[in-house]
Amino acid sequence: MRQASKLIRQHILAVLSDGHFHSGEAIAQEVGLSRTAVAGHIAQLSDWGLDVFKVKGKGYRLERGFTLLNADTIKKHLPGPRMALVDVEAVLPSTNTEMKKRIVNTPHNLANGDVVLAEVQTAGRGRHGREWLAPVGGSLTFSMYWSFPDGYQSMAGLSLLVGLAVCEGLKAVGVDDAQLKWPNDVYLQGKKLAGILIEVEGQIGATAHSVIGIGLNVCMPENQYDVGQPHTDLAAFLGFAPDRNSLAAAIIHALCDLLPKFSQQGFGPFVDLWQAMDLYADKxxxxxxxxxxxxxxxxxxxxxxxxxxxxxxxxxxxxxxxxxxxxx
The missing domain is CATH 2.30.30.100 (SH3 type barrels.)
Incomplete structure (x- = not known):
């Protein structure tokens, strides 16, 4: 039943994502439910943070339309053959929590570079147990799996390396001057643009299974989210909201390009590059x-x-x- 409701809401979200009005009757016919049942599902979408407007005689629409994340589209933007998984989920408590669950339950099915993305996170997390707030369709939230056979000690500096990869991926959408705040934030024009959360599963002395979580602001409604510090988004900087699928592919590609060298040589080869982007260098x-x-x-x-x-x-x-x- 829960899976069926999830699919119905995913379908309704896809219908509304164009930003146009859709009557309750039309949506009901689309998903094979009563208008009352549709109203209940749309109420749940509102609880997840979507601004759904209802206008008598016109129906429902979102405040702002957006292009849904799509696994096939992301894969098409990735260069060359790719064996790792790209999985897009409509709703998850947290992409990090989902990836950690897969590490525990199906470790043999995982490959380095496997990625899980979500349109909606109901319990996203940042550092120090903080909540990670992200508007539906206005952020890029995903987690990547990567294993380190030499154990936890070989991961030193991983969050800094991931920051470099995010900045490299941002160049694909015209952002060349992002900066890094130690140990795991990406800044743009002095304000926070993205955060990184690294979590690890595994026993001491054995392979470390890392979960690389990234949350990036693409189009944040002004004054809607208080994250405890000045923040910005790509739409404010670029003047438009870039395509999240191509942006996801660019960051995934950068991670898969940098992580093998990091796994073999550690963070040493990347020190100079990171310091050139240090937000507080010599301050x-x-x-x-x-x-x-x-x-x-x-x-x-x-x-x-x-x-x-x-x-x-x-x-x-x-x-x-x-x-x-x-x-x-």
Whole structure:
């Protein structure tokens, strides 16, 4: 029953995604339900964050139409043959949660570069357990699987490497000057554009199964989402909302291009590239670690991805985890 409801809502979302009015009767005929049942499903879409307008005599429409994510379209934008999976789901609690579930339940079916994307995340997560808020059709949220046979220690600097891949993918839509905030944020014109959440499954000393989660703002309704810091989206920068399918393909391609070298050589070969894009390079920063605050000058990162902070006492290294960074 739950799967049937999911498919019906996915169908209704596809109908409404053109941004035009559709009568309740027409939608009911389309999905083979009563108008009352359709109204219930549309109410659920509204609960997921879609602005669905109902106008008497005209029917339903979304505030803003958008092109749905499509696995086949994404694959067509990817260069060369691709064996890894591209899976688009209409609704998931979280793409990271879904990928972690697959690691636990069907690990032998996974391949490096497998990707799960979602139009709707009902329980998206950011760092430190924060909620990741994303409007339907206005964001790009996906998770990629990648294994590290040499274990957890071989993943040092992974979130920084992923940031580089996101910036490389953004070039495909005309964004050449994105910057990186240690350890896992992408910024554009001084505001947050995307976030990265790395999660790991596996035992100490065994292969580490990583989940690379990415959330990127494509078209965020102004003042609708409070993420606790200044944020921006691609539509505001470009003047239009770029195609999310081609953007997804560009970032996926960049990840699959950079991750093999990272897996073999670590983050060392990427240090200079990351530092050239460091948002706070040579600026005074404040690090928050629980109740403790630490201030110094950002001097880049080392081969392990640790942040180098200069104070009167010399250079101190900080690793990810529970550290939050702000400019002063």
């Amino acid at each position: 005074t920063i404040v690090l928050q670690m629980g109740e403790k605050r630490f201030s110094g000058v950002d001097r880049g990162v080392d081969a392990s991805g640790a942040l180098l902070v200069e104070t009167r006492d010399g250079i101190t290294r900080f690793h990810g985890g529970e550290v939050s960074l702000r400019g002063q």
